[in-house]
Amino acid sequence: GQNIDQPTEMTATEGAIVQINCTYQTSGFNGLFWYQQHAGEAPTFLSYNVLDGLEEKGRFSSFLSRSKGYSYLLLKELQMKDSASYLCAVRDSNYQLIWGAGTKLIIKP
């Protein structure tokens, strides 16, 4: 079966750095996405990785290792507004998106 694993919940302090991990086992791989979802709202796109390595976009960076089936989302200089769920999704060989259950990130002052 296909599976995306990410921690259920994480807590971090305002101004700090947090890394959210995602491991996947899918039938084929055609890219990995990270989305941010505030409570009661729709997910919004953060990043896309298809090749190994680090993609940086402002305070957010995403890393991919295809050989390990592993990705992480790194958030720097955390702000209170970063409190949200972060969803990892992998596009499989049929170009379908397989979604993780999401990681709820709680930011404390």
Add this chain to the structure above:
Amino acid sequence: SQTIHQWPATLVQPVGSPLSLECTVEGTSNPNLYWYRQAAGRGLQLLFYSVGIGQISSEVPQNLSASRPQDRQFILSSKKLLLSDSGFYLCAWSVGLDTGELFFGEGSRLTVL
């Protein structure tokens, strides 16, 4: 710029009643359209997707159906709702099935009592 809008935002319906959720996309032509359901603590579940008018692919057998009467309109329906249909429903669009990210509508919270 492209926008996606779905409605209603919140719906409370009795068991056995019908359902109709609507989604429209503006600013693009021939988008791929999707209906997802999100249950608490679980990943997004793809219900239906459409690559063109009248073309609907169903991913999960259920008492829901979808229709695409116009290029940029996607409708999720049910003739008789079940308690298990409660959840957060999301419409989304993409340029292609194999390229780019998904853009989501605001979501519709359905509670079946």
